[in-house]
Amino acid sequence: MLAQRTRLFASSGTAAARAAAKAASDAGKEVIDLTAGEIWSDLAPSIREGALAAIERGENRYTDTVGLRELREALAAKVSRETGQVWHTDEIAVTSGAKQALFNAAMVLLDPGDEVIIPSPYWTTFPAQVLIAGGRPVHVDTRASGFVPRPQELERAITPKTRAIVINTPSNPTGAVYDQITLEHIANLAIRHDLWIIFDECYGAFAHAPHVHHPIVSLVPEVRSRTVIINAYSKTLALTGWRIGYMAGPKSVIDAAKALQSHTTSNPNVIAQHAVLEHLQRGDGSYERRLSDQLAQARRLGLDILSRQTLAPLPSAQGGFYFYLDLGSLLDIGPGSATPRSADDAVNALLAEAGVAGVSGSAFGDHMGLRLSYGITHDKLALGLERLVETFESWTKASRNVA
Known part of the structure; x- marks a missing residue:
């Protein structure tokens, strides 16, 4: 059974x-x-060359559980540029794709019975991982509002059991890009109700003009202490099979995720880590x-x-x-x-x-x-x-x- x-x-x-x-x-x-x-x-030439060079050097051993320190330093610099805030290495964890980053977040933030608000239509893995962690997905239908949730409808979904809100912009599957005002309202909502924001920006590099992707912590810096950013290279570098993602958040969250990851996958693929590090160090965009x-x-x-x-x-x-x-x-x-x-x-x-x-x-x-x-x-x-x-x-x- x-x-x-x-x-x-x-x-x-x-x-x-x-x-x-x-x-x-x-x-x-x-x-x-x-x-x-x-x-x-x-493949991007820098990715290919970084991977081959790592193989030639014999890079076949464990790294730190949450990734090479040099890679986390490079990712911290990247997130700092994108958000306009200073991020440190101990606020970054490298994961086996965005799915593991999301799973880590669900497992370290949710207790059994906690509710998580997820705008619908949603990426299929969001509610599944909440359920695995013992939580309860609460869906807010966005079909009547251009697939972007109305803040007042999110607020109506909040109960004493609500623990987090999942925000995915640009959205999979709908392609909706959340506007600045909506994100500011969501950030302030999270602050007022003491909620976490799980901010999935895996498609952030592909906002089509005139639409613009906004990191939520850039718009409302006060929400940073309760936000976990999820991203990956599956889309932005067309590396779906290489399984390299990352999460950025408060040190306490990253420390807990590191402990969890040490009992699940340990470190992500070492060759893929070196390849992405090479790209971050010398890629020209x-x-x-x-x-x-x-x-x-x-x-x-x-x-x-x-x-x-x-x-x-x-x-x-x-x-x-x-x-x-x-x-x-x-x-x-x-x-x-x-x-x-x-x-x-x-x-x-x-x-x-x-x-x-x-x-x-x-x-x-x-x-x-x-x-x-x-x-x-x-x-x-x-x-x-x-x-x-x-x-x-x-x-x-x-x-x-x-x-």
């Missing part, structure tokens, strides 16, 4: 979508995979600019193609690299139609009819949402979205015929 905690969570919905796409491909179907939360790109330009072009291409369909409103795609579509119009289709009636049905039909794989919003707490990644090559993106538009329009015509 399995432990009772295994009933609290299932496999990641995004991982399941990737698996479904791969299964269809393995079965011989031509599939355009728009499920993955990663960018199609070569050109790789990041090229990646941002690549995504900006993909975004423009995708929005142009999606504008040709009438089933779903055109997504704003303010940040990150996802198009998040509202398929609510499917609910208006008559019961006599074979057209999908939910995002789950739509995802299955798109894969079967068009060979296009996306992620159903049900993975993110929204049964009428659809997430499509535009981090893939432009030719595949264009082909996949053109197929999707054609399929959407066939559903629209079919529903009109039934009506």
Whole structure:
């Protein structure tokens, strides 16, 4: 018999979508995979050279549990530049990707029964990790407010058991970028109610103009003592498989995370650590600019193609690299139609009819949402979205015929 905690969570919905796409491909179907939360790109030269140099030096031994001191120093300098505040090495922990940083935060901040406010739609791992830590996710629906929570609705969700608020900007899956005023309200809310803020900015490098990413501690410095910043190189350097992330926060939190990590994974991959350190020390920003330009072009291409369909409103795609579509119009289709009636049905039909794989919003707490990644090559993106538009329009015509 399995432990009772295994009933609290299932496999990641995004991982399941990737698996479904791969299964269809393995079965011989031509599939355009728009499920993955990663960018199609070569390695940054500095990353490649840093990794090879570390291998040549024989870097194969343990580092400090929370990462090389030199890497934490470089990360502290990076966070200092980005926030306009001074951060120290003992306020940084290097982790095996952002997921471990988030897991560390949940485990060291939450007691059983604590409530954590999570705006919805949400990245599937947020509530799962709260549940694993013994907490209770409390979701605040943002669909009616452009996927950015209204501070008054967050405040209404606060109870004596509330311990933390999770903020993810730019958002996965919606691509929403939180504006300065909203973040200031959230920071002051946390201060008034003595709450932690878990601030996930993994997509912070990809806020599309005129939208701007704001570190919350820059806007309200007083909230720093109750904020844990989560970031990673999975997106900004296209290193999803290398599993390098970090958390920045008060020394007491980092010390507790270090103790926890010493009993879970110990230090992150040593070669990946040296590679990222090399990039931080001598990278000139050109790789990041090229990646941002690549995504900006993909975004423009995708929005142009999606504008040709009438089933779903055109997504704003303010940040990150996802198009998040509202398929609510499917609910208006008559019961006599074979057209999908939910995002789950739509995802299955798109894969079967068009060979296009996306992620159903049900993975993110929204049964009428659809997430499509535009981090893939432009030719595949264009082909996949053109197929999707054609399929959407066939559903629209079919529903009109039934009506």
